[in-house]
Amino acid sequence: MVLAQFVLVHLATIIYAVRGGLSGGEILARTQGSWAIAAFYGAFVIACAVHVPLGLARIAEEWLGWSGRCSNAAAAACALVIALLGLRAVYAVVA
Amino acid sequence: MNRNLKVKVWRGGADGDFSKYEVPRQASQTVLDVITYIQRRLEPSLSYRFSCRVGVCGSCAMTVNGIARWTCRTHVAKVVEGDTLEVAPLSNLPVIKDLATDMAEFFDKWARAKGSFRGSKTRHDEFARVEPGSLERMAANAGIECIGCGVCYASCDLVSWRPDYLGPAALNRAWTLVNDIRDTGQIERLRAVAGDAGCHACHTQGSCSERCPKAIEPTAGISGLKRLAARRAMRGEL
Amino acid sequence: MSGSLSTTASRRRNDFRARRHASWWAFLVHRMSGIALAAFLPVHFWALGEALRGEGGLDGFLHFADRPLFKFGEWGLVVLLAIHLTGGLRLLAIEFLPWSGLRKSWIAATVALGIAGGLAFALALIG
Numbered sequence: 001m002v003l004a005q006f007v008l009v010h011l012a013t014i015i016y017a018v019r020g021g022l023s024g025g026e027i028l029a030r031t032q033g034s035w036a037i038a039a040f041y042g043a044f045v046i047a048c049a050v051h052v053p054l055g056l057a058r059i060a061e062e063w064l065g066w067s068g069r070c071s072n073a074a075a076a077a078c079a080l081v082i083a084l085l086g087l088r089a090v091y092a093v094v095a
Numbered sequence: 096m097n098r099n100l101k102v103k104v105w106r107g108g109a110d111g112d113f114s115k116y117e118v119p120r121q122a123s124q125t126v127l128d129v130i131t132y133i134q135r136r137l138e139p140s141l142s143y144r145f146s147c148r149v150g151v152c153g154s155c156a157m158t159v160n161g162i163a164r165w166t167c168r169t170h171v172a173k174v175v176e177g178d179t180l181e182v183a184p185l186s187n188l189p190v191i192k193d194l195a196t197d198m199a200e201f202f203d204k205w206a207r208a209k210g211s212f213r214g215s216k217t218r219h220d221e222f223a224r225v226e227p228g229s230l231e232r233m234a235a236n237a238g239i240e241c242i243g244c245g246v247c248y249a250s251c252d253l254v255s256w257r258p259d260y261l262g263p264a265a266l267n268r269a270w271t272l273v274n275d276i277r278d279t280g281q282i283e284r285l286r287a288v289a290g291d292a293g294c295h296a297c298h299t300q301g302s303c304s305e306r307c308p309k310a311i312e313p314t315a316g317i318s319g320l321k322r323l324a325a326r327r328a329m330r331g332e333l
Numbered sequence: 334m335s336g337s338l339s340t341t342a343s344r345r346r347n348d349f350r351a352r353r354h355a356s357w358w359a360f361l362v363h364r365m366s367g368i369a370l371a372a373f374l375p376v377h378f379w380a381l382g383e384a385l386r387g388e389g390g391l392d393g394f395l396h397f398a399d400r401p402l403f404k405f406g407e408w409g410l411v412v413l414l415a416i417h418l419t420g421g422l423r424l425l426a427i428e429f430l431p432w433s434g435l436r437k438s439w440i441a442a443t444v445a446l447g448i449a450g451g452l453a454f455a456l457a458l459i460g
Contacts, residue, residue: 001425007418011411011450019457027391052374055367058298062256068291082374089381093391109343161350186351189343196344255346298364299427301356314356318428 003051006044031093038094045086053078098178100171102129104141105183109190113181114138126166126174127155130182130194143194150308153244157194158183163249165308185249201245204261208293209284210268214277223277235274238267238316240309247303247313259292263303263313266294270316273323286333289324297321355440363420366413373410408455415450419443 017027031037053075060066060074100120103113116133127145134141145155150168157166160174160181171180188196216223225232247263248254254262261269269288272278288294297317304312327333352361380398383390398407423443426432 004418004422004425007414011415011418011454014411015453015457018454048374052367052371055364056371059364059368062253082378085375085378085382089378092382105345109345158345158347161348163351183345186345186347190345250347250351252347252352298360299356299424300360302351302354305354305356314427315432321428 003047006040006047009040010044028093032095034094038090041090041094042087045083045090048086049079049083052082100129100175101179102133103179103181104130104133104138104194105190106141106193107190108192111190111193113183120171120178124171126157126159126164126169126171126180126182129171129180130157130166141194142192151242153242153246153308156185156244156246156249158185158249163246163306165244165246168308185245187249187251187254188245196245198245201248201262201264202243205243205265205268207287208261208265208269209280209287210265210272212272212275212278213280215279216277225276231274231276234316234319235271238271238311238313241267241311242309244308246306246308247311250302250306252300252302253296253298257292257296260296261288261293263297263317266297266320267311267313267316270319273320282332285320285324285327288320289328289333294320294324355437359420359423359440359443362416363424366417366420369413370410370417404458408451408458411454412447412451415454416444416447419446419450 017030056078057071057075060071061068066074098120099117102116102118104116105111106114116137118129118132118137121128127148130141130143131145134143143155143157145167146152148155148167150165153165155166156163158164159166159169160176162174163185164174166182174180182194184190184194184196188198188201191197214223227233241264243264245264247267251260251263253260266288269284273281273284278284294317297314299314299318301314304314307313324333380394381391383394397403420443423439426439
């Protein structure tokens with residue numbers, strides 16, 4: 001439910017933002033220095049870092065036959081990658 | 096209707112193959128009629144199960160043209176493709192021979208899901224009072240007509256992909272008992288169905304509800320179990 | 334005949350004929366869109382991280398991405414996200430709301446909403 005709300009806001013935002021073309025300056029002008037953007041997208045990244053690896057772990061178990069331990073380890077690794085890359089991206093546009 | 100049916104029937108164990116037979120078509124013929132004809136007239140060594148032949152026992156469940164059905168209630172006219180028919184044993188169960196599968200694991204999982212009633216009253220006590228219109232009783236009633244035919248189990252991909260998965264029938268039975276206010280084994284039952292091999296393995300593909308010959312919806316019961324298990328787990332009761 | 338009756342090798346499996354129903358397609362679309370989004374996410378984060386090199390870094394990527402194939406890909410990803418979202422909402426409804434029947438109308442609503450989202454993005458891109 002939480003993730004659904006993040007996604008809805010994000011979809012609405014990008015549909016709005018993309019009208020009339022997109023430039024780096026335009027994006028950064030909106031995002032730099034914004035605590036609201038940082039908070040929203042930071043939380044969004046964390047939610048993704050929880051949701052995405054769980055889904056992938058189930059797929060690995062069901063379609064690739066991985067054991068629970070392998071899939072959990074891979075999921076944890078994925079979560080870390082998503083969180084780090086994502087928070088770096090948020091910092092990149094907000095700093 | 097003079098044409099013959101060209102019927103492919105599975106022979107042997109799981110590593111067997113289809114054999115072909117020609118069966119005369121008749122009006123209102125069911126797939127069970129076809130199999131019976133083959134065994135009586137063409138192939139005496141064919142093994143298959145049936146009992147009531149009128150759609151109340153579930154013994155005759157087989158895979159007909161790729162879909163699990165009760166053969167006594169499947170009219171050939173409804174499923175025939177041109178003039179061909181393909182009959183195989185139920186999927187996801189060990190094949191004993193030809194069209195007969197070993198149902199032991201299906202019922203073992205029923206027991207593992209704590210699919211049996213445990214009450215606290217004896218004959219010396221008062222009758223239990225159950226409100227027929229209550230939400231719990233209506234939820235239980237929606238699932239109690241299951242006769243253990245195995246069609247849902249054979250139709251479920253998660254049963255194929257996760258050998259431990261308890262399966263829709265066992266979980267449906269657990270759901271009917273979870274909603275039975277007379278039952279005293281609720282915590283053990285929820286623990287049994289709340290694991291990775293239990294309700295949480297279900298991905299709502301819905302093949303069970305789609306194929307159940309009694310129009311039971313295990314999807315609903317399993318969703319209910321997920322809800323219940325999640326709530327109890329969050330409260331630390333599991 | 335095989336002697337062991339308990340190994341998974343001793344049973345037959347379903348093929349596509351058992352899977353030709355709406356609810357199964359809904360599952361497959363949800364899973365496939367999830368895989369595609371999961372593959373896309375690191376790329377998305379990396380691209381945004383290019384802004385660390387200042388406005389020029391981000392513009393460099395946006396300029397690279399300003400070609401029709403890319404735009405079509407972006408649109409496709411937005412559609413996938415919309416579908417994955419609406420499919421997820423459908424699952425939450427199944428798990429938490431009271432219902433009965435095969436809910437085929439919910440599946441239809443899911444698809445419709447996903448397409449609507451995709452159309453909105455397409456219009457925004459073109460307009």
